[in-house]
Amino acid sequence: MTHTLELNDIRKSFGQVDVIHGIDLAIEDGEFVVFVGPSGCGKSTLLRLIAGLDDPSSGDILLRGRRVNGVPASERGLSMVFQSYALYPHMSVRQNLSFGLENIRMPREEIRSRVEDAAKLLQIEHLLDRRPGQLSGGQRQRVAIGRAIVREPVIFLFDEPLSNLDAELRLQMRVEISNLHAQLGNTMIYVTHDQIEAMTMADRIVVLRGGRIEQVGRPLDLYNHPANKFVAGFIGAPQMNFLSGTLDGRVLTLDSGMVRDVPVAEPGQGETVTLGIRPEAVGVSLDGHGDEQITVENYEQLGAVTYIYGVFPNGESLTVQHAHQIPLTRGQTIGVSFPTEAFHIFGGAGERALEMQR
Structure with missing residues (x-):
């Protein structure tokens, strides 16, 4: 061209x-x-x-x-x-x-x-x-x-x-x-x-x-x-969720509590990293089951999609984009799950994306 x-x-x-x-x-x-x-x-x-x-x-x-x-x-x-x-x-x-x-x-x-x-x-x-x-x-x-x-x-x-x-x-x-x-x-x-x-x-x-x-x-x-x-x-609306944690070898430990093996190409040495996950990738369970639990602070019911704005016990926030209507009340506890294949891990100089072995 x-x-x-x-x-x-x-x-x-x-x-x-x-x-x-x-x-x-x-x-x-x-x-x-x-x-x-x-x-x-x-x-x-x-x-x-x-x-x-x-x-x-x-x-x-x-x-x-x-x-x-x-x-x-x-x-x-x-x-x-x-x-x-x-x-x-x-x-x-x-x-x-x-x-x-x-x-x-x-x-x-x-x-x-x-x-x-x-x-x-x-x-x-x-x-x-x-x-x-x-x-x-x-x-x-x-x-x-x-x-x-x-x-x-x-x-x-x-x-x-x-x-x-x-x-x-x-x-x-x-x-x-x-x-x-x-x-x-x-x-x-x-x-x-x-x-x-x-x-x-x-x-x-x-x-x-x-x-x-x-x-x-x-x-x-x-x-x-x-x-x-x-x-x-910057790219994506709602914005990608960012959760703080550490990477030791291939074990990711989030400050909010979740521990998960992650397929990073280069193992970490206990350094601070950030887990990124898109709101639409987060699973929701009203019975509280999942990788972690959040408290619903607010939500928006748009008919075809529901936005949930929650907070972890450590104070970090999480936005969920749920593709269906779902009954919610402020203050309730719900379970959320994070599929590993949706992970983006950022660390090092410039908070670059770490290579993942998909």
Whole structure:
């Protein structure tokens, strides 16, 4: 496959503050790649460097093999959709879509064709003569995306474009942007702090923390095989449970009391580790049988699924995602069981995932 974009040892500093620490990444032609991470991790800064809105302090940015460091944003062949719609309020939708093309003196007939094609693709043909103030939030976001489409860019760049929408609209727009990618086939880079957006939209996810890449991979690869505790905790909702313990040889002893032989590739020597287990992997027994017992502090009955929030006698908490309806009361004691095949064990420098012999 062809690399649309290559980042080679990209670093960025603002004065004495280093914010991007040597990032290497290759994005293939037609990929939908999502940058995800907590606030301040550097994802938007990295997107601005790709766009040409900021210059890297060092390293090379290559677009289809061409080094573009120092090339103005307007000459990179990219289109960016921001969190704010940034539409011109005094212009109609049609004028907003065509304005950028008029500035580069594109022939009028070509502009008309591109605007009409984009409007049809986004199903906003009936809105072309309205102004932004007459549109809903979702409609304005479609216009902002349409403005990017008419430029026919090499790469679409999205900087948290759904943050200003309510939950129902965010879901709808996630589907629409994914469908748009399938129809256009362009390379897309999408920045979000929402791991659900990342999981549902991406071909590959780039997880960032502190200006560094923690892991790159397909959504389910990151979910099933996180490289470290940070990625394990960031990807997945509800969040993975983390329980403290020690590993001596291949015997895991949790602070909450459970002792279990675990198939780690490298035996431990009594060091502190963390057991990670997804909420949906935890078994539940109302009669109290299981590997351990927890006290139910709270629960949420959603019909198709039940979330249980419990606490061990040592004070550690546990979230359970039960795939059925189940009768519960606050304060009751229930049994929970942990299948070994669902274990993730983290330890050592960087709380990396220990290799398991499955």
